[in-house]
Each structure stands twice: as C-alpha cells, then as structure tokens.
Amino acid sequence: MKTLEYVITDPLGIHARPAGELVKAAKDFRCTITLEKDGRCADCKSIFGIMALAVKKGNPVTFTFDGEDEEEAFRAVGGFVKENL
Amino acid sequence: MRRYSAKSVCQGVAVGTIYVYKKGQNTIKREKVTNADAELKRFEDAKRQAIAQLDQLYEKALKDVGEVNAGIFETHRMMLEDEGFNEAIRGIIETQLVNAEFAVARAGDHFAKVFADMEDEYMKARSADVKDISERVIRVLSGQDREISSFREPVIVVAEDLAPSETIQMDRDKVLSFVTVRGSANSHTAILARTMDIPALVNAAIDDLEAIDGKCAIVDAEEGTLIVEPEEDRLREALDKQERLAQKKELLKTLRGKETVTRDGRELLLYANIGSLKELGGVLENDAAGIGLFRSEFLYLERQDFPTEEEQFKTYKTAAEIMAGKRVIIRTLDIGADKKCDYFGLAKEENPAMGMRAIRICLSRPEIFKTQLRALFRAAAFGKIAVMYPMITGLNELQRIKAIVREVCDELDAQGIAYRLPEQGVMIETPAAVMMSEELAKEVDFFSIGTNDLTQYTLAIDRQNEALDDFYDAHHPAVLRMIRMVVENGHKAGIWVGICGELGADTTLTRTFLEMGVDELSVSSGKILPIRKIVRDYP
Numbered sequence: 001m002k003t004l005e006y007v008i009t010d011p012l013g014i015h016a017r018p019a020g021e022l023v024k025a026a027k028d029f030r031c032t033i034t035l036e037k038d039g040r041c042a043d044c045k046s047i048f049g050i051m052a053l054a055v056k057k058g059n060p061v062t063f064t065f066d067g068e069d070e071e072e073a074f075r076a077v078g079g080f081v082k083e084n085l
Numbered sequence: 086m087r088r089y090s091a092k093s094v095c096q097g098v099a100v101g102t103i104y105v106y107k108k109g110q111n112t113i114k115r116e117k118v119t120n121a122d123a124e125l126k127r128f129e130d131a132k133r134q135a136i137a138q139l140d141q142l143y144e145k146a147l148k149d150v151g152e153v154n155a156g157i158f159e160t161h162r163m164m165l166e167d168e169g170f171n172e173a174i175r176g177i178i179e180t181q182l183v184n185a186e187f188a189v190a191r192a193g194d195h196f197a198k199v200f201a202d203m204e205d206e207y208m209k210a211r212s213a214d215v216k217d218i219s220e221r222v223i224r225v226l227s228g229q230d231r232e233i234s235s236f237r238e239p240v241i242v243v244a245e246d247l248a249p250s251e252t253i254q255m256d257r258d259k260v261l262s263f264v265t266v267r268g269s270a271n272s273h274t275a276i277l278a279r280t281m282d283i284p285a286l287v288n289a290a291i292d293d294l295e296a297i298d299g300k301c302a303i304v305d306a307e308e309g310t311l312i313v314e315p316e317e318d319r320l321r322e323a324l325d326k327q328e329r330l331a332q333k334k335e336l337l338k339t340l341r342g343k344e345t346v347t348r349d350g351r352e353l354l355l356y357a358n359i360g361s362l363k364e365l366g367g368v369l370e371n372d373a374a375g376i377g378l379f380r381s382e383f384l385y386l387e388r389q390d391f392p393t394e395e396e397q398f399k400t401y402k403t404a405a406e407i408m409a410g411k412r413v414i415i416r417t418l419d420i421g422a423d424k425k426c427d428y429f430g431l432a433k434e435e436n437p438a439m440g441m442r443a444i445r446i447c448l449s450r451p452e453i454f455k456t457q458l459r460a461l462f463r464a465a466a467f468g469k470i471a472v473m474y475p476m477i478t479g480l481n482e483l484q485r486i487k488a489i490v491r492e493v494c495d496e497l498d499a500q501g502i503a504y505r506l507p508e509q510g511v512m513i514e515t516p517a518a519v520m521m522s523e524e525l526a527k528e529v530d531f532f533s534i535g536t537n538d539l540t541q542y543t544l545a546i547d548r549q550n551e552a553l554d555d556f557y558d559a560h561h562p563a564v565l566r567m568i569r570m571v572v573e574n575g576h577k578a579g580i581w582v583g584i585c586g587e588l589g590a591d592t593t594l595t596r597t598f599l600e601m602g603v604d605e606l607s608v609s610s611g612k613i614l615p616i617r618k619i620v621r622d623y624p
Contacts, residue, residue, distance in 0.1 A: 015207060016214070017153075020160045047163045048170060048196055048215075054205050 002074045004063040010085050013056040016047075018085055023047050025080040031067025033077060044077070087297070087313045089289050091264065093306040094275035097284030098327040099262035100320065103313070104240035105298040106247070113223065116184040124178050128185040131225040132171075136162055138221065139250075146253050150277060157214070157249050165218050170196060186226045193219025210269050217248035241302055243294065243311075247274045257281050262304040264289050264311055286311060333611075340614045340621075341372045347599060347623040354605035355613055355620070356412070358585060362400060365407050367610035375412035377533065377607020378473070378585040379404060381457065382420055390428050391453065397460035405468025414471040414533070414607075416512065417457055419443040438541065443476035448485050458493045462504040471508040473533055478517035483528050512585075514538040519567045526578035533607070534571055536586025540564050559588065569601050576602065583607055595619045 010018060026033045026044040033044035037059055042049035044063070055061060063081065065074045118124050139162045146155035164170065170192055177188035193215055200212035239259050244251075246267040252274045263278050268287035278285035284306035291297065291311070303312040303323040307330075312319065345355040356377025357368040368376065384392045384400060404413050420426055421434075421442025434440040447454035461472050474486055490509075497504045513519055514535030526532065537548070543563055546553050568584065575582035583605025588594060590608035595616055598606065608616060 012207075016160045016211060017156050020156070020163045023163055043168070046167050046169050047160070048167045048199070051208065051211065052199055052203070054203055054208050056205075 001064060001066045002070050003065070004074065004078045004081065006061055006063065006081055006085070008055055008057050008059050008061060008085050011057050013054070013059070014050060014085060016051060019047050019050040021084060022050060022077075022080065025077050026073070029065075029067075029069050029073040029077070031065055031070045031073050033073055034064040034066075036062045036064065086315050086319070089291050089311045089313070091286035091289035091309050091311060093285070093309040094268075094287050095278040095283060095285040095306060096330075097262075097282070097304075097306050098323055098330060099241055099284045099304040099306075100323050100327065101239055101241050101261045101302070103243050103297050103300050103302050105294045106242050106244040106251070107294075113186050113190045114184075115187045118178075118182055118184055121179050121182055124183075124185050124188075125175060127226060128174060128178065128189065128222075131185065131222050132165060134225045135218070135221045136165060138225075139165070142250055142253060149253065149257065150281060154277060158253075161214060161218050161221075161250070164214065165222070186223050189219050189222050189226070206269070213246070213248065213268075217250055220248070221250065241304055243289075243291070243297065245294065249274055249277060252277045257283070262286075262306070264291075264304060266291055266294070336614045336618070337371070340617050343617065343621065345374065345617045345620050347620055349624065351599075353599065353603075353620050354412075354581070354583065355617060356414070356583070356585075356605060356607040357610045357613060358607050359610075362403060362407075364610065365404065369407075371610040371613040373411075373610065373613050375414070375469075376404065376408060377412075377414050377583060377605060379413060379415040381415055381418055385418060385420060385426055385429075388428075391456070394456045394460045397457060398463050401461055401464035401470060402467045405464055405470050408468060410469055412469045412471055412508075414473050414510070415461060416473045416475055417444070417461075418447060418453065419475045420446065438538075438547070444474050444482055444486070445476060448482065448489075451489055454489060455493055458490060459497065459504075462493060462497065462506060463502060465505040465507040466503050471510060471530070473510045473512055473531075475512045475535070476514065476538075477511040477525070478515050479521045480524055480528070483511065483525065487528075510580075513571050514542070514586075516543050516567070519571055522571045522574040523577065526575050526580055529580065531580050531605075532571055532575045532582045533605070534568055534582070534584045534586065534589075536564065536568075536584060536588035539567065539586065540588070543567065559591070560594070564588075565597070568598075568603070572602050572604075581605060590616070592616060592619060596623060599623050 008014065022044055035042045035044050035050060035053065037053045037055055040053055042053050044050065063077065139158050143155050143158040146158055173192040173195065174188045177183060177191055178185060197212040197215040200208055200215060203209055239261050241262045241264060242255065242260055243264045246265050247263060252263065260283060262283055263274060263285040265274065265287050266289055268274055275285060275287060284304050286304060286306055286309065289311055297313045300313050303315050303320065305312065305323065345353045354374055356375045357373035358378040359365065359368060359376055360380045361383045384397055401415060419442065420429065421437045421440060431441060461470060464470055477483065494506060508530040510529050510531035510533060511518065511525060512535045513522060513532050518525065522532065540559065540561065541548055544557065544561060546557050548557065572582045581604035584598065584603060585607040589606040590612040592615055596619065599620065606616060
C-alpha cells in the first residue's frame, strides 16, 4: 500500500471538472485508489464520491493506493494530483 | 403591463416575444417487470445512447462556447458512467423488479439530494446536473427524445428551469435572452449565458408562465426586471438603452487593452474613481490603469462604531491585490456634519461644507486618523497604494500630517509590524491650496485636483441650491485658470498633477486638459474608454 499526503492548491478546490479529470486518471488502474478528507473517504474512480467530499483549497487530503499496480498508479495519479489539484 | 423582478446573471437588454419552454412531461410510473435482465439491458442501451448524445453536445459546445464550458458535458458523461450511480440503478431494478425509468429516476433523485444538501453553493447547484443526466436517460428509455424546438423568430426563452444541455441546444442566433423561475448565479445556464453574452435572469418571480407565452416583453438585466406587455414609451426607452449598450460594447471591444497615449506619444494616466470594493469589477472591465480616487468613507458610513484597523487593512489590501501592481490612490476619511455618521458625535453646523470635515476631523482627533494610516501603510506592503489627504489649505496641515505619519511609522517599527510608506499626495480643492501649490508641491508626491469643491469654494456657489443655476458655470474661466496654475506649479517641482472631480470626466474638456499638461484623470469607470478615445485622437 502506498499513500500520498497533499494540500489542495486549486483555488476552486476539487470542483466538477478536476473531479472528472481525476477519475479519468484513476479509472484504468486495477488497484483501489482512495481519497480521504477529514476522516471521510471517496473512491477516486467515482466522480460523485469525489465531489461529495467538497474538497476546498487548503484542505489536507490523503490518497491511498492499494493493489497489484499500486506503484504505477501512485506515480501516474500522484503526478496528476501535484500538477492539477 | 406586468413587471417581474429577478436576479440578473448576465447584463444587457433584450426586447422581443416570449417563448415559454416546457419540459416534456415525464411523470414516471412505477411498473413491475418479470424479467430483470431485459430491463437491465434496456438501461444499458439507453445509457449508451445518452452518452452518444452527450458526446455530440460536447462537440457542439466546443465550437459555440469553448473548451472550458464544454467540459460540463464531459462531466455529465462521467456522472452517467459513475459506478455508484450505475450500481444503485441496477440494484433497484434487480431487487424491486421495476422498470428502468423508475430505477433511474429514483437513483437520480437520491444523488441530486446528496448535492442539494451540501453546504457549498457551488456543489448545491450540481444537483441540477444530476437531474439533467437522469432525465436524459429517461427520455431515451421512454422514446420521448424530442428536439428542442428551433424557433423561427428570435425569442426570449422563459422556463421554470433550464438544464445546461437544453441551453446549449438552442440556436444562439434565435435566443434574445434566458429567463428562469429557478436557477442560481452558479448554475451552468447562467455561466453559459455569460459566455454567450446573452442577457439572462434567474429567480424571476413569475406566478403563471402560461399567461405570458407569446407576449411582447423587455428583459432588462441591468435592472433585473422582466416587463411583459410594456407601454410604448417604456418600450422606446428599452430600445434606446439597448442601442447605448451596443455602442458601449463596441467601444469596449476596440479600446480595451489599448494605451492611453496621444498621437505625439504623451501618456495620460487614466484612472478610475470608486467608493467601495464592489466597484472594482467595473474598473477591470473598463481597463483603467489604476484607481485615482478610492473614497474610504464607505468603511465608516452606515454603522454604529468606527471600523477597526484590521477591517480597514483587509479592504485596502484586497484593493491593492486585485489591482495587482497598478496604483491605488486611497483618500483618507472625508466625512463632515452633512453625512449621517452619528457615532462620530459631530456637532451640528450651520455650514458643514466649511466646517469640521475631512482632514480637520483627522487632525483634531488623531486616534481616528492613526488607525486609518496604520491600516493603509500595512496594506501598502501588498501593492502600489498611494495616500491622498483631502481639504488641505496650506503647509500647516501638511506639517501636522507629517508629524502623525512619523509617529505611526515609529509605532509600527517598534511593534515589528510589516509596512511600507506609500506615496503621499494632497487634494487641491480649496482656493487656498491653489495659491499655495508652489510650496505644497515641494512637500508631496502628487496633486489631485478635486474640482467639485474647488468650484463651489471659488464661485461661492452651493451646487445643491437650484435657485443659483443661472450663476453657476461649470467651465468658469477662474476654475480653469486655477487648474492651469496648479499643473504648472506641480511640474516645476517635478510632481504629477491629476484631476479627480467631475470636471475630469467632462469629455468636452479632455483636450483642454491635455493642452494644459494634466498628467492624470480619474473618472467613473464608464468614462474611461470614451476619454481614452479622445486622448488617442489628440492633437
């Protein structure tokens, strides 16, 4: 299992568009990818789940990667996160 | 004539016939099915078709409103493919053995409610997106996949609510305006209307939609009203307003982003006057080079007690940050007995215009002045703030101001609070200051001529007194001669001289001011571009 701690910098937070892009980045990996904020979690392959967390700028969040291709997912999705969120 | 108030989400004026848009009637019946697999397949097929429609809409939106706004249809597609949403629909079909329409409606309601219950306004508005996608699938399922009518004549579209997919399908040449009974400023329809630059209203208090269908109407999104069956003079007024707005827009297009430079290469500093942070939108829209007069009174008016240093600091800092390195000239408190500001405890005066006001209050009650200066100097560390003192008559006031400024700096230094000493200038608005301008110029960074008070003090005419209209001459040679004198004395000492009173915005005088060598004009935002045009044609 791998984790990534991150503080959101996008001024609008994870709104509909970046949530959609996050799903696009995550959905082709077999491992589970979870986004956690304040003890609440969402599946990164679900746009509703991510949006329902209402993540705002400055919120600390944790991404967890668990499964066979977790290394690759960590690199790809982690890279996306740092670049776009 | 009937008048409905509403909230404007995109400015402009439209005149035309109302077309009331009604959604297809989708009363969804719950029906028992025996074969869940067949129903699941119906759902999957309908979903695939709905996705194909969304892809088409995305392509159309990409052309019409650009990539950022088209993104909504990509988001819709992802929502439709959301595993949780699909799982919920399949679960309802399988466990309850019901028709796919009912299952989609149920799941859609559930997820729409999740968003509607969120605190965040933006997320709340997303429940409309969830409804939009479930309605799309239901329309495919029930074979009601109708086209949005293409209107022959351009119309004002009025609806209970509009989904983004409905908005985008309308032919933009045929839509004069959108008016919805529901909706919010954050809704995609509002965003799309702004991108398409079509006047739009939401939250319109219309009780009976049927009754206004096909009627002539005015949408005045400047005022936030829908007027159905207007009287003739009202109609003519609206058409005039539309014409004026069109001209303004044209001017915006051609002059925005251009420099305010004369043909012989002289630059004029063309700044805006504002009275609150809210007006900054207009400043940016009209492309001002800075703020030439930020009246700080609004911080003091309509309240029970003095604004705190922190409150003032935040306001000034925000202005400096929004103007991002452009000059923001803030005038210190200019309040007198004529303004309603009871907590100041000012005595009633016979002649407030010549009484205890502006810098006179600040110098008599330095604690008020110091709080404002501290806030200003601290905010100056965040941008190009300049400070301007009103109602100066000579060197005496200036020396007293400078002593207080030194105290403020010493205190901030001692407390280790970050600040920057901003540029400081004085308003020239008394005949005495004009006569003393040669001396004053050596002590300050700039002059700004306040023509309203200067005219009233020079001509000894109260502008509020209509009986004196016959004697009042806005272009009185005495005032113009004074302006010339101030400019010359300012330049002799190497400082710049501007005008921030109403005369500065008088386009019949712009060429005169350029000829005098005035360096800056500060005017209301709407006057920026008309003046820029004159400057660019000079000489």
